[in-house]
Amino acid sequence: MRAIVVRHYKTLINASDQILGWGDAPRVREWETDLAYVDNILNEHNIKFGAVYTSYLERARQTGMFYARKRGIHLLHDTMNLNEINYGELFRKSKSWVEKYIPQHKQDPDFVYPGGESFTQMQARSVNFLKSVACKRKDETILVVVHAGVIRGFVSYFLGLSYAENLKHKISHCYVGDFLFEGTRCVRYDELGEPSGFVKDNVVLVPWEMAAAQIVI
Numbered sequence: 001m002r003a004i005v006v007r008h009y010k011t012l013i014n015a016s017d018q019i020l021g022w023g024d025a026p027r028v029r030e031w032e033t034d035l036a037y038v039d040n041i042l043n044e045h046n047i048k049f050g051a052v053y054t055s056y057l058e059r060a061r062q063t064g065m066f067y068a069r070k071r072g073i074h075l076l077h078d079t080m081n082l083n084e085i086n087y088g089e090l091f092r093k094s095k096s097w098v099e100k101y102i103p104q105h106k107q108d109p110d111f112v113y114p115g116g117e118s119f120t121q122m123q124a125r126s127v128n129f130l131k132s133v134a135c136k137r138k139d140e141t142i143l144v145v146v147h148a149g150v151i152r153g154f155v156s157y158f159l160g161l162s163y164a165e166n167l168k169h170k171i172s173h174c175y176v177g178d179f180l181f182e183g184t185r186c187v188r189y190d191e192l193g194e195p196s197g198f199v200k201d202n203v204v205l206v207p208w209e210m211a212a213a214q215i216v217i
Contacts, residue, residue, distance in 0.1 A: 001134045002141040004047055005151060005177040006038050006193075008059040009066075014173075017095050021087035021116065024058045034173040035066050041176050041193050042067070047141065051075075053133065054145040055082035064145040081129035084147035088116025106167040119167060123153035130154065131184040138183075151177060155198055158186035159208060169197025185210065 009032075011025035049071070054064035056078050064076050090098055090113055104111035109119040126146070133142065146154075148171035156163045158179060176193030179186050190207040191199055198204040 001137050001139070001181045003130065003134070003144050003177075003179040003181065004042070004049060004141065005144045005146060005154060005175075005179060006063070006067075007148060007151060007171055007173050007175050008055075008057075008063040008145055009035055010173045011059055013092065019087050019090045019093045019095060019098060021084055021091055022057065023091040027059075027062075032066075035063060037174050038176055038193055039067065039070065045192055049073075049141045049143040051077060051137065051140065051142045052145065053077045053079070053082065053142055055084065055147060055150070056080045057083055057147075060145045060147065064143070067143055067145070079129060081125045082144070082146050082150060083122075083126075085113075085119055085122040085149045086116035087113050089114040090116070107164070109163045109167060119149065119153070119163065122149060123157060123163060126150045126153055127157045134181040134184050151175065151196070154179070155189070155196070155204070159189060159204060161198075161203065166198065166203065169201060169203070171196050 010028045011020065012028055013020045013023070013025035015028050052064045052068045052073055054060040054076060060082070061076065061078050068074070068076060090102070098105050112118045130144070151171045152166060152169060153163070155161065155177070156166045172194040174194035175196055176191065178190040178192055180188040187210045188207060199206055
């Protein structure tokens with residue numbers, strides 16, 4: 001399976017540097033600019049996908065519908081398994097406040113946010129879901145519309161990186177991740193849109209490929 005992973009459109013809360021998580025917020029006025037950029041990338045690379053998977057959150061669902069409608073895809077597969085991390089009581093807190101008063105924030109992936117979950121829990125549910133889709137759609141290309149935290153979890157897990165050391169890399173709304181699977185293993189990874197912090201910070205050199213000896217189908 002080939003999974004093209006993109007981020008949702010930018011919301012007003014994203015733009016105001018506040019914690020969003022499982023909450024939602026209106027789109028920024030120029031919300032279509034990033035989506036048009038990503039859409040052009042998909043067209044330039046002649047990427048044709050037969051299914052669209054999104055989180056259950058409105059910003060991801062609406063983004064997924066934007067790409068699906070352009071390609072005549074009428075069914076959207078939305079699931080809470082692909083939701084961003086649940087920050088619980090921290091919804092709409094400023095990121096500077098969280099960094100000051102929650103020292104475990106983006107330092108300890110096992111820290112459970114008050115009324116929410118941990119990054120490790122979020123990574124497990126989203127990774128397990130994508131692996132299950134990889135088993136069902138072995139020879140297909142799909143589009144996956146998710147969130148920055150989910151994308152960091154995907155890259156860390158499938159490329160065998162330390163999760164604790166990679167919780168802070170920037171993921172642009174123009175990010176386009178290209179994951180190629182054999183069975184449930186990612187054997188090749190590339191970035192087609194704006195480079196992520198993984199690439200800019202020299203953590204990952206793309207295109208990344210798994211050594212042949214490591215591939216288990």
